[in-house]
Amino acid sequence: MSDIERxxxxxxxxxxxxxxxxAPLSRAVKDEALLAMADALTAEAESIVRANTEDVERARAGGVSEAMIDRLTLTADRVGAIADAVRAIADLPDPVGEVVRGTVLPNGLELRQIRVPLGVVGIIYEGRPNVTADAAALCLKSGNAALLRGSSSAYSSNTRIVEVLRGALAKAGLPLDAVQLVPGSGRDSAQALMRARGLVDVLIPRGGGSLIQTVVRESTVPVIETGEGNCHVYVDSAADLDMALAITVNSKTQRLSTCNTAETLLVHADVAEAFLPRAIAALRELGVTLHGDDRARAFDDAVVPATEEDWSTEYLSADLAVKVVDSLDDAVAHIRRYSTSHTEAIVTDSQSAARRFVSRVDSAAVMVNASTRFTDGGEFGFGAEIGISNQKLHARGPMGLPEMTSTKYVVTGEGHLR
Amino acid sequence: MSDIERxxxxxxxxxxxxxxxxAPLSRAVKDEALLAMADALTAEAESIVRANTEDVERARAGGVSEAMIDRLTLTADRVGAIADAVRAIADLPDPVGEVVRGTVLPNGLELRQIRVPLGVVGIIYEGRPNVTADAAALCLKSGNAALLRGSSSAYSSNTRIVEVLRGALAKAGLPLDAVQLVPGSGRDSAQALMRARGLVDVLIPRGGGSLIQTVVRESTVPVIETGEGNCHVYVDSAADLDMALAITVNSKTQRLSTCNTAETLLVHADVAEAFLPRAIAALRELGVTLHGDDRARAFDDAVVPATEEDWSTEYLSADLAVKVVDSLDDAVAHIRRYSTSHTEAIVTDSQSAARRFVSRVDSAAVMVNASTRFTDGGEFGFGAEIGISNQKLHARGPMGLPEMTSTKYVVTGEGHLR
Incomplete structure (x- = not known):
């Protein structure tokens, strides 16, 4: 075992x-600690920005792009926004203790299934330093201890932020080790976390596809997979075509690089002629390159030929694959084959078409006459989001605080025997 | 890739x-198929018993113990009981489609989270051939396709049972491949299942500890870990000692080899003198060997010395470890250190003691004044049980039909854009 692993x-x-x-702390105690953490972040904004300057200078010396440097950079205002996000988490209901199900059994035993914290949550992330405070706050609110392993590029910022958070925990009388930054910032520290089965209850990777796939493949600790979204919009033969156009444009262009952005447009053959020329023109005007099958390309020469790869690509860019299908069932079959099961939308005014699409498309979210962009913890009213689960076990779709809990059964009797 | 893996x-x-x-089938259609499966099992009892005879003869020739042979053996009556269990599953409510949460968002979007099948469920089991029909029926009822990989010792029986079930599926117009016995019965077929990430949605091992640990360690497919129970009974200083005696005896001896059987007794020092001599005598009369710490042994020479290993052993036999503790918190600390987090019981008439124990013991089930033996899907009123989960993600404690589902969000708008 290496030193880092130890x-x-x-x-x-x-x-x-x-x-x-x-685990047994009341909401009031946890909220007090969260507010102390937020206050400490505000009070220590200057020292946090100073630590961040080291990261930024190192990045600049390493020739990192300005866009990446902007993502990394903290200012007093940005630290203030991080503190506000922690305050917002304090405002959310505490999931711990919620009775999920409860009954009195025929023999008089009282059975309650209640939410309890998962225990130790490991988070491996690439993102901006704001994830550090955000993840720590979400873990604390749900009664979990946080083991944070951020990227090496933000190591100085993360170190300082965690120091500040732990100072606030100490003042609030909570255990310091409820929030820890994992030592080291190389691959070995992430791997040590992935091998800590029995010590860590769950690992949540937050970041790009290759980070997530590495964690899923290598971890013996249970993982909640977040992520990739190859999302589809299907325009049915019974669609209101104005609505279909607005939903297509919004799903593709409202933000290009999010996991709930649409990447493929499927159009029923019966409305292709009425819909596609308008959609192609509108999307092109917004700078979107269309990659189409032969039937889609017949409407406009500027549609470039789609390859097999296009159907399974999450572009995260101003590109959209487009295909004409002969039926709703063909659209469903295409989605089953290529989708990452994140979010798919149907635009239709037909009740039976909507019902059939919803029951046959196996994705975390299915939209009827709404943009794919709504698959989001904030939009769903969860108040906070630790990520969007792409897996079927434990949590699927946007994960809020309840998804950061397990349950236990409490069974109360008066000397009951079997 | 080997032929078996292919x-x-x-x-x-x-x-x-x-x-x-x-996935989209209604309850009525699934129940009709389940009843057809039950009828087919009854009608084909003779051919199933004939196939079973091959397994039994092979086992006998291999020198297998009579107890194991009894577990393996099918008779017409036992096949009838298997068919009845399938009928009982048809009687249970269908979890698919249940609305887990639902609301209208401020923007008018209708949000519903509904239960959907997991998809393809792999079950690797050692048990009696009755698991074959039971697991197939639980999967079908919850809308999942079942990939069954039973033990080689029951291969002929399992093959015939699956043929009969598939015959019934065909008659009911359902896809034959909803129930499949995985080819081969060696390690390679189990390993191929464990490597089928992306094709199999979840693997559930049912059997002994070493089978379960192998699957947990080697599978890249998500696993639901079932199992091991090192369960504790804690007799508090405020316990009714008659109740404590009855619960201790019932938890230990009502059945010796189940995962919810008590394996360690913890007794508060204040009641040790009043309780332990009676408990030791009663348990010894029932043939139980006690393994105690020095303070427990002081009450009776026949208590053998407990080693460190005893505290973490799931005996599954007429043995019980026993220890005197100075406080409820010491009992909780012992449980946190040695328990497998399956089931722990407290016997107490103190409301504050019960509350403290329940909030601090992190186990799938916590009993207050009731036997540990109640942790069971049947006892909890679930009607059926696929196993008892020992993990914190997805499902914890007895798993019924709802635990064999995932969820999806259905979001309905009228042209909603972000």
């Missing part, structure tokens, strides 16, 4: 002890 | 197609 495991053991202390 | 993957692909057909 250190990471020692962190995880301390996190287990902290988690045991966090 | 064949197993081909099975899984056919199962995916079958699962797509099963």
């Amino acid at each position: 250190e990471v495991r020692a962190c995880a053991e301390r996190a287990q002890d902290a988690a045991a202390d966090l | 064949e197993v993957r081909a099975c899984a692909e056919r199962a995916q197609d079958a699962a797509a057909d099963l």
Whole structure:
């Protein structure tokens, strides 16, 4: 076992002890700590920005692009926004203790299934340093100890933010080890987390596809897979074509690089002639390159030929694949074959078409006459989001605080025997 | 890729197609198929018993113990009981389509989270041939395609049972590949299942600890871990000692070899003198060997010394570890250290003690004044049980039909854009 692995495991053991202390805490105690964390972030904005400057200078010296440097950079205002996000998490209801199901059994035993924290949650992330405070706050609110492993590019910022958060925890009388930054920032520290089965209850990777796939493949700790979205909009023969145009444009262009952005447009043959020339013109005007099958290309020469690869590509760019299908069932078959099962939308005024699409498309979210862009914890009213699960076990779709809990059964009797 | 792996993957692909057909089926259609399966089992009892005879003869020739042979043996009556269990599953409510949460968002979007099948469920089991029909029926009822990989010792029986079930599926007009026995019965077929990530949605191992640990360690397909129970009974200082004695005896001896059987007794020092001599005598009379710490042994010479290993052993036999603790918190600390987090019980008349124990013990089930033996899908009123989950993600404790589902969000608008 390497030194780093030993250190990471020692962190995880301390996190287990902290988690045991966090589990029975009332909402009031946790909220007080969260507000103290937010206040400390505001008070320490200057030292956080100073630490961030080290990361930024290192990135600049390493020739990192200006766009990436902007994502990395913290200012006093941005630290203020991070603090506000922590305050918003304090405002959310506490999922712990919620009775999920409850009954009195025929023999008089009282059975309750209640939400409890997962325990120790590991988060491996690439993103901006704001994820550090956000993930720590979500974990604390749901009674979990957080083991944070951020990217090496933000190591100084993350280190300072975690110091500030732990200072606030200490003042609030909570265990310091409820929030820990995993030592090291190389591959070995992430791998040590992935091997800490029995010490870490769940790992949540947040970042690009290759990070997520590495964690899914290598982790022996259970993983919640977040992510990739090859989302489809299907324009049915019974669609209101103005609505279909607005939903297509919004799903593709409202933001290009999010997982709920549409990547393929499927159009029923019966409305292709009435719909596609308008859609192609509108999308082209917005700078979108269309990649079409032969039937779509027949409407406009500027549609470039789609290859097999286009159907399974999550562009995250101003590109959209487009295909004409002969029936709703053909659209469903295409989606089943190529979709990553994140979000698919149907535009139709037919009740039977909507019902058939909803029951046959197996995705985390199915939209009827609404933009794919609505698959989001904030839009769903969850108040906070730890990620969007792309898997079927435990949590599927946007994950809020309840998805960061497990349950236990509490069974109360008066000497009941079997 | 070996021939077996190719064949197993081909099975899984056919199962995916079958699962797509099963997902939108109504309860009535699934129940009709289940009743046809039950009728077919009854009608074909003779041929099933004949196939079973081959397994039994092979086992006998291999020198298998009579107890194991009894577990393997099918009679017409036992086949009848298997058919009745399938009928009982038809009687249960269908979890698919249940609205788990639903609301109208401020912008008018209707949001519903509904239960959907997981898809393709692989079950690797060692047990008696009755698991074959039971698992197939639970999968079908919850809209999942079943990939069954039973033990080689029951291969002839399992093959015949699956033939009969598939015959009934065909008659009911359902896809044959909703129920498949995975080809081969060696390690390679199980390993091929464990590597079928993307084709199989979840693997559920049912059997002994070593089978389960192998699957957890080697599978890249998500696993629901079932199982091991090192369960504790804690007799508090405020316990009714008659109740404590009855619960201890019932938890230990009502059945010795189940996962919810108690394996360690913890007794508060204040009641040790009043309780332990009675408990030791009662348990010894029932043939239970006690393994105690020094303070427990002081009450009776016949208590053998407990080693460190005893505290973490799931005996599954007429043995019970026993320890005197100075406080409820010491009992909780012992449980946190040694328990497998399956089931723990407290016996107490103190409301504050019960509340503290329940909030601090992190196990799938916590009993207050009731036997540990109640942690069971049947006892909890679930009607059927696919296993008892020992993990925190997705399902914890007894798993009924709802635990064999995922969810999806259905979002309905009238042209909603972001």
